[in-house]
Every structure is written in C-alpha cells, then in structure tokens.
Amino acid sequence: MKRRLPLLVVLVTALVCMGLKFLNLGEKGATLATDLDTIVQTSYLFAFLFGPIHLIRLHYSYVQKRRPNWAYSAFLLGVCAVTTVIFFINKIDGPVSTFIIDSITNATDSAIYAMLGFYVCSAAYRSFKLKNVEATILLIAAVILMLGQAPIGDAIIPNTSKFAQWILDVPNSAGMRGIRIGASIGAFAASIRVILGLERSWTGSGS
Amino acid sequence: MYMAQAAAAQATGIFAPEMTVDFIFVLILFATVFIVLQRARAGLSIPPIRKIPGLEALDEAVGRSTEMGRPVHYSPGMSSFGPELYAGLATLTYVAKMAAQYDTKLIVTIRRPQVHPIAAEIVKQAYLEAGRPDAYNPDDIRYVSDWQFSYTAAVLGILQREKPAANLMIGYWMAEALVLAEAGAEAGCIQIGANTNVFQIHFFIVACDYTLIGEELFAASAYLSKEPMLTGTVVAQDMMKILFGVLIIIGTIWATAKGNADDLIQLLSL
Numbered sequence: 001m002k003r004r005l006p007l008l009v010v011l012v013t014a015l016v017c018m019g020l021k022f023l024n025l026g027e028k029g030a031t032l033a034t035d036l037d038t039i040v041q042t043s044y045l046f047a048f049l050f051g052p053i054h055l056i057r058l059h060y061s062y063v064q065k066r067r068p069n070w071a072y073s074a075f076l077l078g079v080c081a082v083t084t085v086i087f088f089i090n091k092i093d094g095p096v097s098t099f100i101i102d103s104i105t106n107a108t109d110s111a112i113y114a115m116l117g118f119y120v121c122s123a124a125y126r127s128f129k130l131k132n133v134e135a136t137i138l139l140i141a142a143v144i145l146m147l148g149q150a151p152i153g154d155a156i157i158p159n160t161s162k163f164a165q166w167i168l169d170v171p172n173s174a175g176m177r178g179i180r181i182g183a184s185i186g187a188f189a190a191s192i193r194v195i196l197g198l199e200r201s202w203t204g205s206g207s
Numbered sequence: 208m209y210m211a212q213a214a215a216a217q218a219t220g221i222f223a224p225e226m227t228v229d230f231i232f233v234l235i236l237f238a239t240v241f242i243v244l245q246r247a248r249a250g251l252s253i254p255p256i257r258k259i260p261g262l263e264a265l266d267e268a269v270g271r272s273t274e275m276g277r278p279v280h281y282s283p284g285m286s287s288f289g290p291e292l293y294a295g296l297a298t299l300t301y302v303a304k305m306a307a308q309y310d311t312k313l314i315v316t317i318r319r320p321q322v323h324p325i326a327a328e329i330v331k332q333a334y335l336e337a338g339r340p341d342a343y344n345p346d347d348i349r350y351v352s353d354w355q356f357s358y359t360a361a362v363l364g365i366l367q368r369e370k371p372a373a374n375l376m377i378g379y380w381m382a383e384a385l386v387l388a389e390a391g392a393e394a395g396c397i398q399i400g401a402n403t404n405v406f407q408i409h410f411f412i413v414a415c416d417y418t419l420i421g422e423e424l425f426a427a428s429a430y431l432s433k434e435p436m437l438t439g440t441v442v443a444q445d446m447m448k449i450l451f452g453v454l455i456i457i458g459t460i461w462a463t464a465k466g467n468a469d470d471l472i473q474l475l476s477l
Contacts (some may be wrong), residue, residue: 018233021223021226022222022223022226022229022230022233023221023222023223024220024221024222024223024224044321047320047321048320048321048353049320050320050321050323050324050350051317051319051320051321051323051350051353052320054320054323054349054350055350055351058346058349061346068368069368072364105354108356108357108360109354109355109356109357110356112356112357112359112360112363112386113356113382115386116382116385116386119385119386119389119390120385122389122393123385123388123389123410123413123414124413126392126413126414127413127414138413176405179403179405179408179420179421179422180405180421181448181451182421182422182448183403183405183421183422183424183425185236185422185444185447185448185451186290186403186421186422186424186425186426186444187289187290187291187403187425188233188236188290188444188447189236189240189425189440189441189443189444189447190290190293190294190425190428190440191290192236192237192240192440193293193428193437193440194290194293196240198436198437198440199293199297199428199437201293201296201297201299201300201329201428202288202292202293202296202325203325204324204325204327204328204329204332
C-alpha cells in the first residue's frame with residue numbers, strides 16, 4: 001500500500017489534468033484547475049522546507065567536526081542567519097532587503113554567469129582542434145558564422161553574412177527541430193511510463 | 208496557471224479550443240504504448256534499443272572513479288518534477304547501485320529542495336540493496352541552492368575541492384551547462400552530459416566526453432534496466448517519431464504543391 005498509493009495518486013491526478021487540458025469543462029473545470037494549482041503550490045512550499053533544513057544541518061555538522069574548509073560552512077550559516085533576521089525585520093521589500101537582493105545576490109549571480117564568457121573561449125579552444133571530420137565541420141561552420149556576424153566578414157569574402165545566416169536558418173534549424181521533436185515525444189513517453197507506474201525511481205524505491 | 212487558463216477559456220463542444228488534434232495524438236500514443244506493452248507482456252519480441260554510448264559509459268565512469276579512489280559527482284539537473292528529472296533519477300538509481308557495489312563515494316548535488324529527499328532515498332536504497340547500509344553517508348546527498356548560479360558556484364567549488372573522477376550531469380540544463388562542464392574538464396573528470404535544451408546541448412557536446420542528446424535521456428531508464436515493459440515505451444516512442452516523420456513529409460509535399468501550408472496549419476489547429 002505504501003508503494004501503491006503514490007502511484008495511484010499520480011494516475012488519478014494525471015487523468016484529471018488531461019481531462020482539464022483537453023476537454024471543455026466550462027466554469028467547473030476552471031475552478032477545479034485553479035484548486036489543483038493551489039494544492040500543487042502549497043505542497044511545493046512545504047517541500048521547500050526540506051532544502052534549508054538539510055543545508056543548515058549539513059553545514060552545522062561540518063563546523064562542529066571542523067572538517068576541511070569548515071570556515072566556508074560557518075560563513076554560510078552566518079549569512080543565512082543574518083539574512084533571515086534582516087528579512088524578518090525589514091520585510092521582503094524594505095530598503096536593506098532590496099539592497100541585499102539587488103546589490104549582493106544578483107551581482108554575484110551575474111558574476112558567475114559572466115564566467116561563461118571565459119569558459120566559451122576554453123571550450124572553443126579545445127573543440128576547434130582539427131581532430132576528426134566532425135570537429136573540422138564545426139570549426140569551418142564556426143569561422144563562417146563569426147565572420148558573418150562581423151562587418152569585416154563581408155569585406156573579406158562577399159556574401160559571408162548571407163551564407164552565415166543560411167547556416168543558422170537551414171542546417172542549424174533542421175537539427176534543432178529534429179532534436180526538439182524527438183525530445184518532446186520522448187518526454188511524452190517518459191510521462192506515460194510515470195503515469196502507468198512503469199517508471200518508479202521518483203518514489204525513491206529504485207527501479 | 209496554464210491549465211487554469213486553458214480550462215477557463217470559453218468554448219463550445221467537447222474539446223477545449225485547439226485541442227482536438229492534440230487529443231487524437233495523445234490517444235494514438237497511448238494506444239501504441241498499450242499495444243507494444245501487450246506484446247512485451249505476452250513475451251513476444253520487441254525491437255531492441257540501439258546502443259547509446261553515453262549510457263554505456265556510465266560503467267566506465269564509475270569504474271574509473273573506483274580505480275582512482277576519487278568520488279563520482281552526479282546531478283539530476285536544474286528542473287523540478289518533470290520527465291527530465293524522472294530520467295535523471297532513474298539514471299541515479301543505476302549509478303548509486305554501482306557506486307554502492309564498488310564502495311565508491313557518490314556526491315549528489317541537488318538544486319530543487321523537494322527533490323532532495325527522493326534522491327537521498329534512492330541512494331540509501333541502493334546501499335541497502337548492495338548490503339552496505341553503513342557505507343551510506345547522507346551528507347553526500349547535498350541540497351545546494353534553489354538559485355541557478357548559486358547552485359553553479361557551489362558545484363564549481365565541489366568539483367575543485369573534492370576532485371571527483373567522474374562528473375555526471377543527467378537532466379535539464381540551462382546557462383550553467385558550459386560552466387559546469389568546463390569546470391569538470393579542468394578538474395580532470397570523465398564527463399557524461401545529458402540535456403534536452405537545444406540551446407545548451409552543443410556546450411555539452413564540446414565539453415563532455417559523452418553526451419546524451421534529447422530523447423536519448425528519456426531512454427535511459429529502459430536502456431539501463433533492460434526491462435521489456437520499459438523498452439516497449441521507447442519502441443512506441445520511436446513509432447510515433449516515424450508517424451511524425453511521415454506527417455512532416457506529407458506537409459512538405461502539400462505546402463510545396465499548394466504554395467502555402469495554411470490549410471494544413473488550420474487543420475492541425477482544430
């Protein structure tokens with residue numbers, strides 16, 4: 001029963017959701033859909049507690065046992081405590097809270113994202129070596145696209161920008177659409193496996 | 208919200224607006240799955256799944272970690288509950304069993320807090336099945352952060368400090384894909400990436416040793432378990448792909464002959 005109940009809940013919920021999606025159930029359907037949304041969001045909020053509780057417990061044990069790099073864990077716990085107190089006192093839209101979000105959290109987030117620029121260079125350096133046929137095609141396509149995006153491309157070889165655009169619009173789009181169609185059907189088949197209870201890894205019980 | 212909006216839309220008839228054709232396709236896929244599953248249940252032959260190098264390499268990745276005495280890092284991706292996460296968890300089940308069997312440290316980093324207890328339970332179960340419940344360390348299944356780049360920063364730190372020998376990223380990835388894959392390459396990991404996001408797959412292709420492209424990710428559970436029932440759904444999925452391929456060819460001929468595809472688009476928008 002402990003194993004079968006979640007599977008039954010999933011099956012019933014999936015059938016109800018499909019009914020709401022495909023059938024014209026009018027106002028009653030709309031109300032039920034709104035209620036389901038509320039239930040999902042509420043259960044997510046409860047589940048959200050798992051994360052911070054685990055995080056604090058884990059890093060507290062690191063500090064307590066003086067594991068290597070425990071100072072980072074102490075810093076994290078300190079930041080968590082200070083931020084929580086500030087957000088309770090100052091509220092989520094207060095000036096100090098806004099400063100923390102805009103000037104610290106978002107700024108550090110952007111800094112991590114900006115590292116992508118350096119990683120693109122290192123990845124390009126490694127992958128653009130003429131190792132095999134595929135890498136050679138990748139290199140040629142990349143050179144054409146880079147030249148096509150810059151004004152100097154057309155100055156060196158006329159119509160480079162048009163050819164670059166053709167590469168983007170035709171072979172690139174065809175490949176992307178193929179992957180998208182395959183992935184969408186695959187996602188659908190995976191969902192059916194979950195709905196029918198064939199795929200049970202999400203219950204935590206393994207296969 | 209999308210469901211609520213769709214249901215709230217005013218319409219007449221049995222089906223919600225523009226959902227008739229979708230419903231027919233869902234029915235066809237369900238019927239195909241049902242037929243293939245019946246064949247599998249009856250013990251009749253169903254076509255095998257082609258070899259997927261990325262999934263074959265999972266053994267190699269865990270084996271390499273065991274030989275080097277270094278941990279395996281696994282992440283089921285950035286998405287919340289959905290097909291990509293289920294595929295990521297199914298692969299985690301397989302990897303955790305191998306790690307438990309070879310007594311290799313497995314670090315799992317989680318972005319979504321609601322996924323953490325499930326991942327922890329999967330790994331715990333794997334250690335129980337391997338007969339080593341004492342080797343299970345709950346501290347190795349780590350919820351990191353719900354923020355995309357905070358998670359990325361934390362995983363970068365883990366890859367640099369704990370130097371895993373294998374970095375397995377099986378799920379849905381966004382802008383952090385290349386950052387993590389390059390950090391893994393710098394740390395000397397054997398890397399297996401899987402993604403369905405067409406804007407990020409190429410990053411995995413250039414930075415990882417093996418990449419599962421799009422639908423290959425969803426075939427993971429069937430491929431690894433080799434259960435006929437699961438394999439049957441992958442066969443049904445391929446049959447649907449053939450159907451869509453035929454429809455695309457018909458659509459192309461139709462649009463070429465008529466000069467436009469307006470009629471066809473109208474028909475499929477019912």
